[in-house]
Amino acid sequence: MPELPEVETVKRGLSPTMEGAVMQRVELRRPDLRFPLPRNFVARLTGRQIIGLARRAKYLLIDLDDGTTVVAHLGMSGSFRIEEGERSDQPGDFHHARSKDEKHDHVIFHLEQSQGRGPARVIYNDPRRFGFMDLALRNDLDAYPAFRELGPEPLGNTLDAAYLAGRFAGKQQPLKAALLDQKVIAGLGNIYVCEALWRSHLSPKRAAATLVTATGRPKKELQSLTEAIRAVIADAIEAGGSSLRDHIQTDGTLGYFQHSFCVYDREGEACRTPGCGGRVERIVQGGRSSFYCHHCQK
Numbered sequence: 595m596p597e598l599p600e601v602e603t604v605k606r607g608l609s610p611t612m613e614g615a616v617m618q619r620v621e622l623r624r625p626d627l628r629f630p631l632p633r634n635f636v637a638r639l640t641g642r643q644i645i646g647l648a649r650r651a652k653y654l655l656i657d658l659d660d661g662t663t664v665v666a667h668l669g670m671s672g673s674f675r676i677e678e679g680e681r682s683d684q685p686g687d688f689h690h691a692r693s694k695d696e697k698h699d700h701v702i703f704h705l706e707q708s709q710g711r712g713p714a715r716v717i718y719n720d721p722r723r724f725g726f727m728d729l730a731l732r733n734d735l736d737a738y739p740a741f742r743e744l745g746p747e748p749l750g751n752t753l754d755a756a757y758l759a760g761r762f763a764g765k766q767q768p769l770k771a772a773l774l775d776q777k778v779i780a781g782l783g784n785i786y787v788c789e790a791l792w793r794s795h796l797s798p799k800r801a802a803a804t805l806v807t808a809t810g811r812p813k814k815e816l817q818s819l820t821e822a823i824r825a826v827i828a829d830a831i832e833a834g835g836s837s838l839r840d841h842i843q844t845d846g847t848l849g850y851f852q853h854s855f856c857v858y859d860r861e862g863e864a865c866r867t868p869g870c871g872g873r874v875e876r877i878v879q880g881g882r883s884s885f886y887c888h889h890c891q892k
Contacts, residue, residue, distance in 0.1 A: 595724075598652055599830035599851070602683075605649045605651065605673060607843050608710075612656065612716060614708030618644045621702040628669060628726040638662060638701075638729060641768045650735070651744055651781035663732045665740070665842040667726030673848060674752050675718050677715040681746040689857045701727065715870035744780040748827045753779065755812035755820045762802040763810050770798035770879050779823070785858050786826050793822035795867070798877075799883040864891060 596604075620636045626869040628819035648655040656664035675832070718725070723753070730738050745761075746752035761778050772778060773787045791798050796805075796819055805816035806842075834843060856866045861876040865887040871890025 595670055595783070596672075597783035597785055597830075598649075598682065599786070599827060601652050601654055601781075602831050603646050603834050603843055605654055605669070607845055608654075608676070608704070608716065610675060611620055611678075611707060611714050612644045612703075612705065613646055614644065615657075615705040617641065617703055617712070618706050618713070621704065621706040623700050623702070627700060627720060628667075628859055629728075631727060632729045635727070637731065639664070644705075649716075650741055651747070651776065652783070653740065653787045655735075657732055658888075659731050663730050663735060663846060665728045665730055665738065666718075667725050667727075669720060669722065669726065671722040672720040672725030674719065675717050675719065677717065678712070684846060695721070743777050745776060745778045747780055748823050753820065753824070756806050756819060758816055759806045759810060759812035762816070763806045765802040766845065767802050767820040768879060769796060769800045769802050769805070770799060770884050772802040773823075774880075774882075778863065782823065782827075784882050785855070787825075788825045788858045790819065790822040792891060793826060793868075794819040795891050796878060797888065798886050857887065860885060 613751045616638050618641075618651050620639045621634060624675045625631060625883045639658070643654060643659040645659050646657045649655065652667065654666040654668070656666065658664070698719045699717050700720055700723070703716040705714045705716060706712075718727075727749065735741055746757070758778075762772060765772060767789075768793065768818070770787060773782060773790070774784065776782075794815065796815060805813050805819065807813060815873075833854065857874050859876045863874050865872040865874060867887065870887060870890045872887040874885055874887055878883050
């Protein structure tokens with residue numbers, strides 16, 4: 595499932611085409627994705643101008659000029675592609691091939707781009723149909739079911755060591771599970787938790803409370819972890835997102851950040867911490883794989 599950096603990559607790839615454009619027509623090839631599409635979905639979008647694109651956790655937000663927001667989630671296999679006229683750009687080499695079967699093109703936005711750049715089509719393709727699209731009022735997004743209990747964004751100003759100390763104090767839950775709790779940090783997923791823990795030399799099995807002093811202040815290790823979370827997410831966004839399974843960027847290319855993973859999916863390989871000498875191990879926590887080096891992650 596695409597993680598936060600992948601969704602941010604999609605948002606940035608779609609923005610030049612979609613922002614300022616008018617939805618001349620919306621074409622639905624089926625009435626549902628993971629869930630039924632909203633009632634009057636086509637009518638509510640037709641003729642509306644897109645004033646901006648945003649992201650909350652792993653959700654893509656398309657803001658319209660009437661105060662409506664399209665809330666979209668890519669699920670397991672969802673992707674967008676952009677077509678202009680008869681040309682469909684798909685530059686770059688694919689690491690994992692995406693679906694090219696038009697029977698999986700479920701939603702098509704026919705756009706008139708801003709500044710006289712002519713028509714374009716933004717096509718949502720989803721073979722497994724685990725993604726979804728919904729409509730919400732922009733002013734009510736904080737109360738939207740998927741958002742109302744979310745924690746701060748990993749790159750937001752709210753996330754610092756003092757905040758995490760308040761959430762971790764007295765918590766004997768393993769550090770890996772505590773970080774995956776979306777009420778603690780929004781959009782932080784399995785891959786980047788593994789990478790952040792490796793960067794900060796912390797074991798995923800360690801109790802979260804051990805990073806907090808008796809007086810509730812963050813230890814240096816928690817400060818290091820906070821900085822690692824921010825850095826690994828920023829690096830992934832800069833690199834264009836990872837290319838797990840059939841995720842693609844909106845221009846048809848794949849991100850290659852996965853080639854820079856230091857522990858994730860590297861079971862049995864040498865740890866990349868200089869002078870460590872250990873090897874990456876895989877354990878299962880809460881039904882999910884954790885990759886770490888027990889030699890340097892304590």
